[in-house]
Amino acid sequence: MSAQPSLILGTAGHIDHGKSSLVRALTGTDPDRLAEEKRRGITIELGFAQLELPSGRALGVVDVPGHERFVRSMVAGATGVDVALLVVAADDGVMPQTVEHLAVLELLGVRTLVVALTKVDLVDDEWREFVAGEVAARLEGGPYAGAPIVGVSSRTGEGLDDLRAAIDEAAARAERTKLDGPARLPVDRVFTVRGFGTVATGTLWSGTVAEGDPLVVLPAGLATRVRSIQMHGHDAAEAAAGHRVAVSLAGLSTDEVRPGDLLAAPGAVEPTDRFDAELAYRDPFALGKPLKTGARVHVAHGTREVLGRVLLMDGREALAPGETAFAQLRLEEPLPVAYRDRFIVRSYSPVHVIGGGTVLAAHPRRRTNLKDEERLLLGALGEGDVDGAVGAHLGLAALPEPLAEVAAAAGLDEATTAAALGRLADEGAVAVLEGREPLYARPALIQKAVAAVERALTGFHAADPRATGMAKDALRQAAAPAAAPAVFDALLDEAVRRGAAVRSGGEVSHPKAGAGARMAEAEAADQLSAALAAAAGMPPTLPEFCEQSGMAMPQARKAAAALERDGRAVRIDSERFYDAAVVEGYRQLVAGLIRERGPATAADLKDAMGITRKYAMPLLERFDAEGLTRREGDLRVLVER
Structure with missing residues (x-):
């Protein structure tokens, strides 16, 4: 088995300048696959071959159409090309598609070019030199200035060894156009092979594909799996970026994947x-x-x-x-x-x-008038400055964002974005908020958000000095209505850390403005606690307590909730609370009585507790709910633990 190609060589040039004949002479493979191509003598679809070079290096060869009607196929063929072979016929010179194909190669970022001056057997030396000069002049001033120009004849074999050597030298200094990242394969052919099912071919842009890998057909979004792989006629367990690849796809027909589609790893790219x-x-x-x-x-x-x-x-x-x-x-x-x-x-x-x-x-908002930060973002992306791009996006962000959102907005993959955020955080240019997942923002944005929380709280306390604090969601609506709950939680944690807010239960208050109200709440809780302890097993309901003490019902409810939260009171229902120590005393009494005398009736337990049925039954039902006791008919037994 010959060496697998590590680079792609793509042909370019005007119709009838001998691209397919040259590929056949160089590789021994006829790239014209279709009967119509044979009959008409022109390449209509992309053809493929493999070129082995003197160094032992092998190149995959993509032969593209030259007719102006098939420039679209030429663009498809040039995608993923690492080395271009521009074919110009010596008896014709530079023609319209020569110029157009050169433009395509340059615009697609193909960096390396070799020129084959074909059909030299049909012209004399003087004309050959003239056409070579015309080609060199066309290349002058562009990215392909000084590219080697090699005279060849596919018919006589003249110059083929020199051309192979020139291509070998160019391939030695060429760089692959795409390498890193998840698998992406633009599909240029689809067909059915008996025993393999639907087969798609293309040049693997990035990543790797292996047998069993899941793939998605884009833009349709259909899921599939790689059944088997071939590279240049040979079976392979895995293929890497830069290779010509044929993959058989599980569960898809040739109507569901077509030339023009992109096969990609799940989540790699969104249309x-x-x-x-x-x-x-x-x-x-x-x-x-x-x-x-x-x-x-x-x-x-x-x-x-x-x-x-x-x-x-x-x-x-x-x-x-x-x-x-x-x-x-x-x-x-x-x-x-x-x-x-x-x-x-x-x-x-x-x-x-x-x-x-x-x-x-890849996913910008609809706009053409750019903000300064948007202009900086695009400029940084154009220069490949990922740190600048991430920083510019965060300069536009109205709220802290998780990694996935920053990456999507900056047009970068998550690994690259995470590395950039780490560097920016080390420099102090980015702040990180810890929460369910890390959130990233400019330090000035965090300061602004904390200040908004503080303003909302002081405004709330100024309007109602007796209030102990705001409900968290009400604060979110006042300070950062656009923030998702998880984002606001992280901002609130930061406000608490900076001393701009205090959390207590479900409420948030300002540490200074809410101090008096919190003291009043504590005093109310102590007053209610004392009343419950004094009443022992027959406590008043909250309305009765308010009538006796003169406390307002909302304040009493807050006091009761605080006592329950602190473990100082036990809620029996919405209006009745017992002192926690009293309840614990009854719990021990009931357990001891049943342990000593055996199962007991509610009346027996009520009498032992020394309180009326009105107060005893709610407690006995609570002990049942806690799993201390269990009713068996009219009796209560102790639950063994």
Whole structure:
């Protein structure tokens, strides 16, 4: 078995310039799969092969269509390409699709290029040099300036070894376009294989796929599982990013997964109907027309293309050829894009490549006029400054946020975001609130939220000096109505830690403004406690106590609740409380009596307790509920423990 390809080589160039013939001459594989392709002599769909190089390195080869009608397939083929092989026929020179394909390669971020000057056997040396000069001039000033130009003939074999050597050298310095992160595979072919079921192929953008791995078909969201994997005709247990992969999918038909879909690890990416981007406007055919905001365009991402509109930011009306700007792409169908993905934009009609760019935020809100922090966020994302992007987002946040929300808003994965938050926290640029899960915010935002809690409490106490505190939810509505309960709990904990609030039971008060009211509440509780202790087994109801003492009913209820909370009183019903020590005395008396004399009637126990039936029965029923005693007919027995 030959070495598995570690990089992808993609062909590009005008129709009839000999791409497929060159791939066949280099690899021995005919990339034209379809009968129609054989009959018409042009590549309609993507073809695939494997190229072994003198160094022993192997490259997966994607042969793409050159006809202008199939530029969409060219974009799909160029997705994931690490090294581009630009094919220019020596008898034809630079042609329209040569120019368009070069623009696509540049916009998709393909960094390494080799030029094959084909059909050199059909021209003399002078013309060959002229065309080579024309190609070099076209590349001058761009990212592919100085790329090697190798003359070849697929018919005679001239120059093929030199081309292999040039490709080998280029591959040695090439970098894979995508590596880290969860598995994502744009689907470019789907078919059925007997014994394997539905098979999808593509270039694995990132991560790994292994037999048994769960995957999701996007944008539809259908769940599936990898049954088996092949890479270049060989079975494999696992495939890594940068490889051409065929996966058989469990439980799906060819109607449920199609070319243009994205296979991804569950939760890896969510389809979106809009994204913010750094958009580069190009004019490969020198038409000189500006790109106006609101223009309807074709947006190609991975192997899918959808219609959408370009909305330029900050009131910009248009882009001139060669200009780059922030834009929001509004889509008519969702795309599963993620941060730093490349995309291509083609004009609506007539259709040709006009630009492309990099996804910055995959799930932004709908807006084109940017706040300062939003501009900083997009700028940081464009520069790959994740710390700056996370910090800029937190500058926009109205409330502390958990890791998942920060990551989604900044357009980053959670691991990258967590590392950035850790660095920012170490620098003091981010505060962390502990709760059900950590929450992150700018320190100034935390200070502002704590101050709002303190203002709400002092306002409450000023309006009602006798009140001991506010209910927590009422405080949330007053101080931070937009905060979810869990977020407000974390903010309130921080306010308590800073001495701006005091929690007592279900209430929150200001430590200074509520002190007098809390003292009055304590005094009321002591007064009620004394009355209950003095009444022993025949305590007054709360209304009776209020009538005797002159205390207001709301204050009495609060006092009773405080006594119950502190374990100083026992609630029998909504209006009657007993002193806790008295109840414990009766509990011991009942248990001792039954233990000594055996099962007893309620009358026997009532007489032993020395109180009337009115007061004895609620206590006996409580002892039953506690599991101290159990009724058996008219008798009560002691429950053995």
